[in-house]
Amino acid sequence: MPPLPRVVDVLVHKRLSLTRKLVLLAMLCLAQSLDSFNFAALFSAIPVLDISMGMTETQSTWIFSASQLTFSSFLLISGRISDVYNPKIAFVGGVFSLGILSLCAGFIDTKIPLITVRAFTGIASSMxxxxxxxxxxxxxxxxxxxxxxxxxxxCSGAIANIGGLVIGAMFVQWASYHWVFLFVAVVACPLALVCVFIIPSQIGETADTPEPEGAKWKNLDLVGVCILTVAFILFMFAVxxxxTDGWKSPMVLVLLIVSTxxxxxxxxxxTLLPVEKAAIPPRTWFYTNFSVLFAVALLPFFWWNTMMTMFSTMWQNVFHWSVISTAVHMLPMGIVGLALSFFTGSLSRIFSPKWIILVGLSLCMIATVLLxxxxxxxxxxxxxxxxxxxxGTSGMLLTYSLANIAIFQAAPSSMAGTVGAIFNGALQFGSAIGLAASSSIESSVEAAHGGSQEYTGRAATCWFLLGIVALQFISISIFYDRSTNHKSQPENPDLVQHSTKSDEKIGDVDKLASIVEIHS
Known part of the structure; x- marks a missing residue:
């Protein structure tokens, strides 16, 4: 017999006022912005950190990489926790931990403790x-x-990516790099406290007979999650x-092979586990459009971070622009992102996500050729x-937002945490691979054509990016099935055979919700 509808979720949704839902959306978007700010603001602070702490270029890279490594590696386990337990607990705990760790980072003046705290910050963000x-x-x-x-x-994350660059530059120029970390703490701790009261405690519960809390851990698939987490850690460390150390290093090659x-x-x-106990059931990849959307998710952060790294470095080191001037010249990305954020979600009601993603990729190709x-x-x-x-920002934001929307329509809502982890893991995975490949191309071409003062290496990186975007365009054109627009995947395929009974149950839920509204 198929599982009963999620009665409590429906009741909670019906009881929430529009104002409370909008406040909840604002809180969740603010948390997403903090995660992006926590990464982007450091672009402006790295030159000062290098001098202040006596770090080499390789060591300063780990200020970014330590957080990115743990963030991407722990996404899956945090997604499973959100699906198996109440997502409110994971969210509030993650935001509060991010605030406390950022507060600690704001008072650190030595490199090893700072890199360590940044690694733990990545875990908090992944929650x-x-x-x-x-x-x-x-x-x-x-x-x-x-x-x-x-x-x-x-869009809130994309906007904060640029806003973080500007605000970080202001802190570095007029205050201290410590405020890059302290700012996150000042926002995150009160946010966590507000979310304790604003997020309904019943939001993760179901009307079905719940499993005892002590038995839920069996559904986490700890063995599978641990295998994949360690694999991601090794792979990201190798990349x-x-x-920085070269791709022919024996350690790098061994780690790549082991992680694969x-x-x-x-x-x-x-494949050996029951579907309900698997972290990522094999059938997930066969949901309509899921795999092709996963591939699309590899691109946006790859493009954004490559461009931000490449041009911010060139403008400061080659053109000798100030930190503030560099950040201001990046503002078009943030302004365009803010403008698009108001209607990207609405576009999916009018046009197929396939065509919007294709338009986004086309805009990105034009931008990459210009650069x-x-x-x-x-x-x-x-x-x-x-x-x-x-x-380019318009194109990547359309691609990112519509792929994000469509991938949640491709899988059942009971897998929302896991799907979110997979999508964001793809973003980080693509960024790490892309930055490593881009830096290697840039360095090798510059070595053959006169060093970093020349633009040849950066131009080669842009042509490489153009090839990647074109490949994505072809993949979406061929493999994306637009016949499933606006249709969510059922919790269980067998539900299709019991549609009449399910409709009756849903009708009962609506009646019960009405009674609750009257009495409340």
Whole structure:
């Protein structure tokens, strides 16, 4: 017999006022913004940190990489916790931990403790994203409302990515790099306290007979999660080390091989478990459009972070622009992102996500060509770089937001935390691979053509990016099935055979919800 509808989720949704739902959306978007700010603001602080702590270029890379490594590696286990337990607990705990760890980082003046705290910060951030997405799916169960909410959620992170660069530059220029960390603490701790009261405690419960809390851990698939987590840690460590120490290093090669074998072992292990106990059931990849959307998720952070790293470094080290000037010249990304955030979710109600993603990729290709041709001279900023940043950000934001919306429509809502972890893991995975590949291409071309003062290496990176975007365009054109727009995947495929009974149960739920509303 198929599982009963999620009565409590429906009741909670019906009892929440529009004002409370909007406040919840704002809180969740603010948490997403903090995660992005925590990464982007450090771009402006790294040169000062290098001098203040006597760090080498390789060591300063780990200020970024330590957080990125743990964030991407612990996404899956945090997603499973959000699905098996109440996502409110994971979200509030993650935001509060982020605030406390950032407070500690603000008072550290030595490199090893700072890198260590940054690694733990990545774990805290990984707890907030899947749980926030799980909460969004439960608060906005209607597909169209859900699309709009997820669109705002995704755009908030993209906007904070640029806002963090500007605010971080202001702290570094006029205060101290310590405030890059303290600012996160000042926002995160009160946010966690507010969310304790604003998020309904019943939001993760079901009307079915719940499992005892002590038995829920059996559904976490600890063996599979641990295998994949360790595999990601080893892989991300290898990629980060390879970009700084060289890809021919024996340690890098061994770690890449071991991590690949562990990923294969994970997928084999998942086939041995019952569907309800697997961290990522094998059938997940066969949900309509799920795999192709996972591939699309590899691109946005890859493009954004490559461009931000490449141009912020060139503008400061080659053009000798100030930190503030560099951040201001990045503003088109943030302004365009803010403008688009108001209607990206609504676009999915009018057009197929397939066509919007294709438009986004087309804009990105035009932007990448402009940067490859004219990004190497200060006087080319307005005719080439400014329109490229505006078009590229528009394209990547459309691609990112609509892929984010569509992937939640491809899988059942009971997997929201896991789907959020998979999607955000793909974003980080693509960023890590992309940055490593881009830096390798840039370095090798520069070595053959006169060093970093020349634009040849950066132009080669842009042409490489163009090839990746074109490949994504072809993949979406061929493999994306647009016949399932606005349709959520059922919790259990067998439900299709029992639609009449399910409709009767849902009708009973609506009646019960009405009674609750009257009495409340």
């Amino acid at each position: 907030t994203v899947p749980s926030a997405l799980a909460l969004l799916v439960k608060v906005f169960p209607d597909p169209l409302e859900q699309a709009r909410a997820i669109g705002f959620f995704g 980060t080390s390879g970009s 074998l562990m990923v294969v072992s994970f997928f084999y292990w998942e 490859a041709l004219g990004g190497g001279k200060p006087e080319n900023y307005w005719p080439y770089v400014f329109p490229a940043f505006s078009l």
